[in-house]
Amino acid sequence: MLALGLLKSAPAHAFNLEGKGKGKKIIILGAGLAGMASAYELTKLGYDCTILEARERTGGRCWSIKNGSRHNEVNKQTVTANFDEGLYFNAGPSRIPHNHELTLHYCKELGVPIQVYNNVNESTYYFAEGKGSLSNKKIRAREIHNDVRGYMTEMLAKTMDNGELDSPLTKEDSQKIVEYLMAEGGLDADKLYKASARRGYIEAPGAGDKPGKLSDPLKLAEIIQSGLLDPDFYNVAEYTYELQMTMFQAVGGMDKIAQAFEKKLTPMLKLNAEVSNIQNTADGVKITYKDKVGTHELSGDFCICTIPLPVLSNIKNNFSSNVSRAVDYINYNETGKIGLQFNRRFWEEDEHIYGGITHTNNELTQIFYPSYDYLSKKGILIGYYNFNEKAKQVGELSYAEREQLALYKGKLIHPQYDKTFEKSLSVSWHKTKYSMGGWAVYTSETRKNAYPALLKPDGNIYFAGEHLTYLNAWMAGAFESARSVVADLHSRNTESRQTYPTQTTKG
Known part of the structure; x- marks a missing residue:
């Protein structure tokens, strides 16, 4: 059907919205990734976009x-x-x-x-300042990872042998787990952890009579007492979904990503344009900004605000009370x-x-x-x-x-x-001016009570950015938010139901 043209192809991130913007004027505040992605997609739909950016460059925190x-x-x-x-x-x-x-x-x-x-x-290294025997020494990550993994699997294997694991397993099941633990931790036939090539060599193997020389494993008590199992070292990258x-x-x-957007959007970009007032009006929005020439007012049909919330909280506006509270309560x-x-x-x-x-x-x-x-x-x-x-x-x-x-x-x-x-x-x-924080950090309370207020338009003003996703700190958050807002705004403007792809996985 694809070959015959009877069915449209559906790439994972197709964004084929129906209808046209018909020249409606959109004012976008901020030329970070969320702002530029919004303008990029809206322009495809026929909207007239203007991007106001306070900095002398685009990209925001993508720098x-x-x-x-x-x-x-x-x-x-x-x-x-x-x-x-x-x-x-x-x-x-x-x-x-x-x-x-x-x-x-x-x-x-x-x-x-x-x-x-x-x-x-x-x-790479683990380095813990302190008073332990391993403190103030750089230790290869492979040594810590393999030694801790070895000792932990040894303890669990011994627990399995003694029947102390509180789990209804058959003898055969238990044996399979023990075999897995021995392989995972590098245990010997007696289920004991000893050093292996996994943790590296003191002398590397080579030609002739050079089999390589292994070092003894670090002692688990020393690792713990030296602070190398403290929370500072819990972030094991290969276990974290986004860092795998x-x-x-x-x-x-x-x-380079920001610059690629900029090339597409240059005619609509106004740099060194610091927003000082954001107002909903009866039939649109009015934005006040100042640049090197002076103060200006710009009117439009809609506004997409991507300004980081710690900065936005100090800009004059006529937001509704629940939106104003959300802007003030969400921390970076x-x-x-x-x-x-x-x-x-x-x-x-x-x-x-x-x-x-x-x-x-x-x-x-x-x-x-x-x-x-x-x-x-x-x-x-x-x-x-x-x-x-x-x-x-x-x-x-x-x-x-x-x-x-x-x-x-x-x-x-x-x-x-x-x-x-x-x-x-x-x-x-x-x-940093115009950022005033790294990324949005939510508590269960602010996620429940403040976050939802910014997901909906406040009059003719929409909000976008990594802070309005569950992908905080990631560029993907800016992009996902931009697409969501563009789809909502376009659906409202065309006064018809639109369907658009949504991700079921992080992106």
Whole structure:
């Protein structure tokens, strides 16, 4: 039927809405991914869109910092990155899960090349500051993972042998479980955990009389007492749905996705346009904004507001009371990153780390290794990626103090910092003008009582962004929200029932 033209093809993310916009004027607030995706889809339907963006660039939090990138935080001077040409780090989103199909769909439709992002790397480290015998030492992730897995399966196997497992299993069932545990944990014939090649070598195997030398496993009590099983290290990436491999990134930086949208939307973009007033009117909307020339008013039939809620709460408006409460009650988290440029990729040359994440319990929280330009001369590490209270404390520091902290804590893991560091730039998103937070963080109360108010239009004003999905912090959240709002607005405008694809899985 497809071949004969009797049935339309239905790609996973087809968005073929019926009807036309007939030139209705839509004012979109914010040129982040949600705002630009909304304009992109509405323009296809014949709407007349204008996008107002307060920043001098598009993309919002989808931002790759490169040479010449300018950054502005509240109560701090504007800084400009002076990284070497071709080097960058993603200050915002850096990963695309393979199950976020809509993000991948837009990469394909807009011609944005992608490459594999190495999120899981057993060669990275765990580093716990403290007073335990293993504290203040960098330990390969593979050693911790395999030793803990081995000890835990050993204990469970012994429990099975003693018949202490509170589960109605036959003898044959129990034997199968024990066999699985032995394989999973690498146990020997006596159901004991001992070191194997899984956790790596002290001396690598090679030619001739070089079978390789294994180290003894770390003791479970030492692992626990040294803080290496504390909550700081619970985020095992391969277990988290969105972080499971395979993951991707846009070649050249994630902002290539934003730039691809921008190329399609340039005529309707107004940058450096800071919104100061959002008003519902009897027959549409009226938006007040100021730019380098002065203050302007813009009228339209509908508005799609994608401004982050901590920023929106300080903009004058005539929203309904329940919408105003929702805007004020939904919180965003504190988070920050720093990019550190080094004149030598010592993590690859000295330590055989190609991509992946080192985890710590100090202010750094995480160190990210680049998944591009392997074996090249220079590179940029994300020297910290922290959240909540740690990010809040680091965000209060000056740019110079953040750099000093990243270097001081980082060289506890990589002493090569001293001889190879060149330059840096840091971003605290909760301090960043026009963002004022990393992403929306819901409690059960705000998800129940505040979230629903923003899912519906308030008069002629619609709301969109990652904060209006269950995909908070992901680019897919922006895209899913944009499509949902476009479909709702278009259905209302055409005064007919429309059907459109909805995802049953995260995308």
